[in-house]
Amino acid sequence: MAKPKSEEKRNAIMAAATRVIAAQGLGAPTATIAQEAGVANGTLFTYFETKADLINELYLELKTEMATTALDGLRESADLRKQAFHVWKRSMNWGMASPEKRRALCQLGVSDEITPATRSQAHQAMAPVAELMERIRADGPMRNAPMSFVVAIMESLSETTMDFMIREPGNADKHCKAGFDVFWRAVG
Amino acid sequence: MAKPKSEEKRNAIMAAATRVIAAQGLGAPTATIAQEAGVANGTLFTYFETKADLINELYLELKTEMATTALDGLRESADLRKQAFHVWKRSMNWGMASPEKRRALCQLGVSDEITPATRSQAHQAMAPVAELMERIRADGPMRNAPMSFVVAIMESLSETTMDFMIREPGNADKHCKAGFDVFWRAVG
DNA sequence: AAGAAATGACTGACTAGACAGACAATTAAT
DNA sequence: ATTAATTGTCTGTCTAGTCAGTCATTTCTT
Numbered sequence: 001m002a003k004p005k006s007e008e009k010r011n012a013i014m015a016a017a018t019r020v021i022a023a024q025g026l027g028a029p030t031a032t033i034a035q036e037a038g039v040a041n042g043t044l045f046t047y048f049e050t051k052a053d054l055i056n057e058l059y060l061e062l063k064t065e066m067a068t069t070a071l072d073g074l075r076e077s078a079d080l081r082k083q084a085f086h087v088w089k090r091s092m093n094w095g096m097a098s099p100e101k102r103r104a105l106c107q108l109g110v111s112d113e114i115t116p117a118t119r120s121q122a123h124q125a126m127a128p129v130a131e132l133m134e135r136i137r138a139d140g141p142m143r144n145a146p147m148s149f150v151v152a153i154m155e156s157l158s159e160t161t162m163d164f165m166i167r168e169p170g171n172a173d174k175h176c177k178a179g180f181d182v183f184w185r186a187v188g
Numbered sequence: 189m190a191k192p193k194s195e196e197k198r199n200a201i202m203a204a205a206t207r208v209i210a211a212q213g214l215g216a217p218t219a220t221i222a223q224e225a226g227v228a229n230g231t232l233f234t235y236f237e238t239k240a241d242l243i244n245e246l247y248l249e250l251k252t253e254m255a256t257t258a259l260d261g262l263r264e265s266a267d268l269r270k271q272a273f274h275v276w277k278r279s280m281n282w283g284m285a286s287p288e289k290r291r292a293l294c295q296l297g298v299s300d301e302i303t304p305a306t307r308s309q310a311h312q313a314m315a316p317v318a319e320l321m322e323r324i325r326a327d328g329p330m331r332n333a334p335m336s337f338v339v340a341i342m343e344s345l346s347e348t349t350m351d352f353m354i355r356e357p358g359n360a361d362k363h364c365k366a367g368f369d370v371f372w373r374a375v376g
Numbered sequence: 377a378a379g380a381a382a383t384g385a386c387t388g389a390c391t392a393g394a395c396a397g398a399c400a401a402t403t404a405a406t
Numbered sequence: 407a408t409t410a411a412t413t414g415t416c417t418g419t420c421t422a423g424t425c426a427g428t429c430a431t432t433t434c435t436t
Contacts (some may be wrong), residue, residue: 004431005385025300027215029421040387045423110298112213141373145366149352153370156344164337178333182341185329186370190409191405197411217395228413233397 010047012037017058022103026055026111056118059108062101063122069094071128080136081188087129088158088180095162096172102162126151133187142187150187157183198235200225205246210291214243214299244306247296250289251310257282259316268324269376275317276346276368283350284360290350314339321375330375338375345371 016037020028030051034044048054070091074083095102108114123130130151137143137150161179165172204225208216218239222232236242258279262271283290296302311318318339325331325338349367353360 009385030423031421041422042388042424043386046385049423051422107298110295141369142366145363146352146356149348149363149366152348152351153345156348157341160337160340160344163340164334168334175333175337178330178337181329182374185373191403191411193411218397219395229396230398230414231412234411237397239396 005047009037009039009043013039013044013047013054014058014061017054018062018104019100021058021107022100025107026113030054052113055108055111055113056115058104059111059114060118060121060125062105062108064125065101066091066094066105067125067129074128080132081184083132084136084184084188085180087132088183089176091158092162092165092172092176092179096165096169099166102166106159136188140187153186154183157186193235197225197227197231201227201232201235201242202246202249205242206250206292207288209246209295210288213295214301218242240301243296243299243301244303246292247299247302248306248309248313250293250296252313253289254279254282254293255313255317262316268320269372271320272324272372272376273368275320276371277364279346280350280353280360280364280367284353284357287354290354294347324376328375341374342371345374 013033017028017033020033020036024032030044031041033054034041037044044054048057070087072090074086076083078086130147133150133154134147137145137147142150157179161175161182164175164179168175201221205216205221208221208224212220218232219229221242222229225232232242236245258275260278262274264271266274318335321338321342322335325333325335330338345367349363349370352363352367356363
C-alpha cells in the first residue's frame with residue numbers, strides 16, 4: 001500500500017454525510033457532502049464506490065452505534081422491566097445527544113437504496129435487543145403475536161417518543177418515562 | 189373559460205402520481221407521472237404549477253380521504269372503546285384496500301416538500317379523530333401527557349399495524365385486533 | 377544510505393444523462 | 407373569433423461518476 005486511506009477522511013465523509021443528509025435528505029448531492037467533509041469531489045469515490053454504498057455503510061454504522069450504545073452496561077441478571085428500561089433510556093439518550101445522527105438514520109431507514117443485505121446486518125446488531133424483547137413477550141399480553149410485530153411496535157414507539165423529547169427538551173425526562181410506560185403496558 | 193380543465197384528467201394525474209410515487213418514491217420524474225396518466229408532459233403543469241404543488245395536493249387528498257373513510261358511519265353516542273375501534277378498523281381497511289395510496293402517503297408524509305400549511309390542513313381533516321382521542325386520553329393512563337403525544341402514538345401504532353396486515357394478509361384480522369389492543373392498553 | 381521506481385490516494389475539471397419547467401404551435405370549447 | 411387547454415420539443419440546470427495528472431509514501435536496487 002503506497003498511501004493508506006486515512007481513517008480520518010473516511011470518518012470526515014461519514015460525519016459530513018450525516019449532517020448533510022439530516023439537513024437536506026437523501027437528495028443531498030455527493031458534491032455537498034465532499035465539500036462539507038473537506039475533501040475533493042472525486043475523493044469521496046475512492047472511499048465509497050457509489051453513493052448507494054455510502055448510504056448503506058452510513059446506515060449500518062449509525063444503527064450499530066445506536067444498538068451498542070443502548071446495550072452498553074446491560075446486566076442480564078436484572079429483572080426484565082429494568083433491563084428494558086435500561087435499553088429504552090440509553091436509546092433515547094443517544095438520540096437526544098446526536099439529533100443529526102437520529103434524523104439521518106430516520107431518512108436512511110425509509111430509503112429503498114438500503115439493500116436487504118444491509119438491513120439484515122443491521123438486524124444482527126439489534127439481535128440482543130430482540131432477544132430481550134422475546135423474553136418480555138413470552139409471558140405478556142402479546143405472547144401470541146409474532147416476534148417481529150413486537151419489535152416493530154417497540155421501534156415505532158421509541159421513534160415517536162424520541163421525536164417528542166427533541167421537540168420539548170424541557171420535558172424530555174417525562175416523555176422518556178411516559179413512552180416507556182406505554183411500551184410496557186403494551187407488551188410487558 | 190374557453191376550454192375547461194377536466195376533472196377527469198386531474199384525477200388521472202393524481203392516480204398516476206399515487207401509483208408512480210408508491211413504486212419509485214418521490215424521485216419519480218413528472219414525465220413518468222404524465223405518461224402514466226395518459227397526458228403530455230406539459231399538461232401536468234397546467235393542473236399543478238410545480239411538482240411540489242402536485243405533491244402537496246396529493247398528500248392532502250390522500251390524508252383527507254383516509255380520515256373521512258375512517259370517520260364514516262361513526263356514532264358519537266357509542267362508548268369510547270367502540271368508537272375508537274370503529275376508527276381503527278376503518279383506517280386499517282382503507283390501507284388494505286389501497287396499498288398504493290398507503291405507500292404513497294407514507295413517502296409523502298416523510299418528505300420535506302410538504303409545507304407547514306399543507307400539514308396544518310391535513311391536521312384539520314384529522315380533527316374529529318383528535319377529538320375522540322382527547323376524550324379517550326382524559327381519563328386513561330396518559331391523562332397527563334400532551335395531546336399531540338397521544339395522537340402521534342396512535343398514528344405510529346396504526347402505521348406499524350397496517351404494515352403487518354399487508355405483510356401477512358392471511359392474519360390481517362388478527363393483527364388488526366392485536367394492534368388495537370396494544371393501542372387501547374397504552375392509552376384507553 | 378541514497379535515490380529511483382512503483383504504488384495508489386488525491387484532485388477538480390469534465391462528461392453524460394436526467395429532470396423540472398418553458399414555450400411555440402395546435403386543438404377544442406364557447 | 408377568441409380564449410384557454412393541450413401537446414411535445416426544447417433548454418438550462420443539476421448531479422453521479424470519470425479520468426488524466428499530481429503528489430505522498432513505501433519498496434526496491436545499488
